[in-house]
Each structure stands twice: as C-alpha cells, then as structure tokens.
Amino acid sequence: MAEITKEEIRQPENLIYKKTDLLTDKALSYCPGCGHGTAHRIVMEVLEEMGIQDKTIGIAPVGCSVLAYEFMNIDMQQAAHGRAPAVATAVKRLNPDKFVFTYQGDGDLAAIGTAETIHACNRGENIVIIFVNNGIYGMTGGQMAPTTLPGMKSSTSPYGRDVHTMGNPLKITELIAQLPGTIYVTRQAVHTPANVRKTKKAVRKAFENQKLKKGLSFVEIVSNCNSGWKMTPRQANEWMVEHMFPFYPLGDIKVND
C-alpha cells in the first residue's frame, strides 16, 4: 500500500462531511457538549437534504435555544415562553404550502406551554415539533422542570425531587401520542453517532409527513444539560443513559403510516 499524505486525502472530492451551510458561522452559544447544537444541525441537514429551506419557517422558544435563530440560517420567529405551538399553528394555517416547525425545551413545551402543546397536537396541526428534553430548566440556571426525574437534584429541588410535594415527572410525549391529531411520535437522542443517525431519520420522516399533509409529527430528543446537572459533558451523557433512558425509553411511540 502506497503511503498517502493528509494533503491528498483533504481534497474536495474526498469530502464526506462538513457542517451544513444552513447553520450560520456564528459560534453556538451553548455550553460545551450540550445536545442543542447537535439537534439544531440535524434539523438543518434535513431541510437542506429535502431542499425546503426556502419554504420553511422555524419557531424558536424561550429557553437556551431562544437564540436558535442566530444559528439556523432560515426565516425564524421567536415565540413567547411555551407558545410556539400556537404561533406555529397560525403560521401553518395561513401558509399551508410552507414548512413549519417549533423547537422547544421541556420547560417551554411541557410546563408553561402544556395547553398550547396539547391543543396543537390534538388539532393535528400539520407541523413538526422538535422537543429537546434535558430534564431541567437550562437557561435560567438549572431549576426543576416538569421532566426532572424523581430524586433528581436541581437548584429548586436541592435535596432531590420529592414527588409527594413537587409532583411527578410528566411524560408528555406518551401523553400526546394518545391524541388523534398526532401522526408520528418518537423519542430519540443525540449523544452517539448511531443515535444521531436515528434522530435524523426521525426528523426526516417528520418533515416528510408534513409534506404529505399527514398531521403533527413530534420528535422528542432526550439530551443532556451538563451545566444544569453539574457534570462534565461525558459524565452527563453517561448519566443520561443510566438514569434518563429507563424513564424516557428511546424509540417510536406512535407511527401512523
């Protein structure tokens, strides 16, 4: 085997992966190792592969991903905390030929925005909801979220979530899977290459569903909030596998084809 130099390998014709142009060049504002960045990239790659970026309107939430519009190089609106599904409802109803998605955290989607989430899902709005569940309020400094696990520590459950006084974690994804308006409900993750590939397939399927006017597709991504969890990114991913996944098992929850 002849020796081959790095220069010979690094030729345009040999390029097999680079960050999509649908992400801006701005450095992501997320903490090192935070899954938000990977989730952003997956959504943008899917839009690019489907060639629908010029017809897509994204709705950013309030949460760490409030600045998603700084990074996603498409037309975007920033919604009030929890209201993205209502905003997206109107955007899609008034622009049925456009592609519309919301990108929301667990506090946004499953606490303050529960009503908007459930009703948009129940109406079967023809939109995609990307739900990044990190079990905590990342942006405001790691407070307890509706999704925080029993016993899990956060800044407002410093001794661990006591379900008797603080309530139980809400599996909103299972809940909305019950609703007739949802067509595709799945739970994925982005901490390993295999999971990233699966998530991308799921997001692709979700947007294809929208293209076929099938109804609402809901993709949960269980992710780490290493800052909020007070761990290193690698520890956080390990902790997520060990503790989050048993409670929030990965896989499709509802597939109506």
Next chain:
Amino acid sequence: MKELRLMKGNEAFAEAAIRAGADGYFGYPITPQSEVMEYLMAEKPEDRTGMVVLQAESEVAAINMVYGGAACGKRVLTSSSSPGISLKQEGISYIAGAELPCVILNVVRGGPGLGTIQPSQSDYFQATKGGGHGDYKLIVLAPSSVQEMADFAGLGFDLAFKYRNPVMILSDGAIGQMMEKVMLDEQRPRLTEEEIVKNTPWATTGKTKDRERNIVTSLDLDSAKQELHNHALQAKYREIEKNETRYEAIQCEDAEYLIVAYGTSARISQKAVDILRAKGIKAGLLRLITLFPFPTEVISKLADQVKGILTVEMSAGQMIEDVKLSVGCRVKVEHFGRMGGIIPSPAEVVDAMHNKIIGG
C-alpha cells in the same frame, strides 16, 4: 360593493374584518364579544375570501397565533373582552416589541376580576398605558357607534401596517351589543404572496436565495442595542402622535363648559350637551376617537376657552388623568362615571355638570 345593513356592533366588526381583506382571526369566547367569532364561523370566510378563522384553546394561544400570523406579513386579528385581554398582555407586549401589525378588539366589560358582563370603560389604563410589560404603546381607537365598529376594522389594519404596530379597538359591551344601521365597505382583496414580500420585506415568508434570513423577535440581549430599539419605538410613537390624533369636536366653538368622553359615554354625553344647551348653558363635547395618540393639544386649547371640564367615563376615572395632564391647573377638571357595568344617564351627566363644574 358597499352595503347598508342593520347589525350588532360585534357582527359589524366581524363583517368589516372580512371585507378589509383579513387573512386570519384567532379568538376565544367571552361575553360580550362572542358574536364576533360566531358571526365569522357562520359566514364561512374560508369560502368567501380564504380567510382562516380558528377558535383557540385560550386567549393566550389566540394572541400568540396573531403573533405568528402577523410575523408572516398577514392581516390578522383577534377579539376578546377584559379578562381575556388581560391574558393576552404578554403576547401584546411581544407583538409591540417585535413591531408586528395586528388588530385587537376589546369589548370591555366591568371588572376587576370576573367582574360583570355589562359594559364598562375600566380598561383605559390597560389599553393606553401599556398593559403588558415594557415601554410600548398601542394605537387605541374608541368606536362610539356600530358604524365605527365596522370602519375601525379597516382603519385598524391600515394604521397597524403603516406603523408596524398593534392597534387596539377599545369598545365596550354596549357598542358591541347594540344594533344600528351600518354602511359596509366593499370587499378589499386579501394580500397576495407577492404583495406581502414587497410591502413587508421583514416578514417570515421563507428565506429565498436573494435575501438574508428574516428574524422576528423582541429579544436583544445587548443592552445598547435594546436601548436603541426602544429609542426607535419611542420615535415611532411620537410620529403616531403627530399624524394620527383623531377626535370629534361637537358644539365646542362657543363652549363654556366641556365634556370629554369616548365610546358609549360620548353618546350619553352628547345627549347631556343637548339638554344643557336647551337650558341655555353653552356646553360642548370633545369625543375622543384615538385614545393613543391622545388629543392633548386640542384639549389644551379648549382649556383656555372653557370654564370647566367634566370627563365622563364608565370607570372610577382613568382618562381624566390624561385630560388633567393636558390642562394643567388652568381650569377645573372633574370626573363623573358609573362602574360595575352601569351606563350613566344623560340626566346624571347634566347633574354632575351642575354639581361638580358649574355650581361647584
């Protein structure tokens, strides 16, 4: 085609919204304005013009639907009554912050709390002083007839788009429920996609290759930029004050005693002026049409002419604060009003003029 019809105020507003070429209505039922959505649903505007009408899960959802639609450059509106408008305040603040055009109808009922379903004007502060958080202003139009309920739908959209600013139509339960003759405008076409791209280049219509992406947000974490944005908003509000102040001066030319009122109170007050005039008292009425911008200058001028001013409001006295600011201490300014959903009678207004201003 223009058309003369006998209609309820709420229905006239709904019909006029369709004719104004509205793209979408998002609402939630509450008395005394539920006829707006009921009328729209019965009219099938989807078939008439392609307008979308959606009953939302709450006023919170409805106003955020308005945000989403407005951010796409569409003509969108919502309607509610006092408790529902309170729920919408966060969304209205976002709409004002992101500088989006829309029309919001408040058919005011008595408060506080669940209050009553009867007419009131006790949401004046909320409508004109911000209501939600942050330094912002709504353009506030106050109809006093079914005709104006209809006219202000179209005018509301025109002003909203001219200034990229939410417009509130501050009506009340009496105007919303009463039936009168109304001349309806002819149907305006809805905006085409090309018109939207041309007229509202900031709208999120999908990022085409020939332009940068459009972002609709009220957020800027950079304080210096956020202050600049606030300065720009304030400059816009001053511009609106300069251009859009509207009022009707009724028998003011020789008036010695002035009533300032809007909406239902203005109708009552007009009768009171007639009674006072019949008694030989030179009374006049300044009927406010815009509450923001407030007709400070005309009130200030009238203050030099009259001996006293009575404000008539169905509240504990809210607008009177702006009247007093316009007048300074030059003449006496007193408030007369009823609360809890009671409409004052012309005779009560006449008495108040005698007791608080002329004799007082």
Next chain:
Amino acid sequence: MAKVKGDIVIDIEKCKGCEVCIPACPNDVIALSKNVNGKGYNYAETINDECIGCANCAIVCPDGVITVYRKKVE
C-alpha cells in the same frame, strides 16, 4: 482489496473541548490537546493516522466543528 484512509479537520477555534467526539471514534484518533484555543478550551486534535473517515466524530460534535475526508487507496 480497496482500503479507505480518512482524515479530519477540526476548527480548533470553535471547538469547545467537550470530548463528545472522543468515545465516538472507533480508532481512538482524537484526544484533547494540552494547549488551549482563544476561548480557553483544550481543543480536540488527532493523535494518530488511523482515521477511516467514518464521520462518527463529526456527526456527534455538538458544535459541528469537524470536517471529514475519505479516500479509497489501492
């Protein structure tokens, strides 16, 4: 039999040193540098020539800072 050789380019100024790419690599190509970038992060770098261009590292990198090349060699 055709073999593949790969290589990656890391935008070290945008790398946040999170190490998420490290366990994703089948050939232990990546490690954190002892040096830091302009933002103060120990950045990822390649430590051997075993890269096969599988792109695993690039697709898990939250910040999308890795570009991957792959070439068939005889």
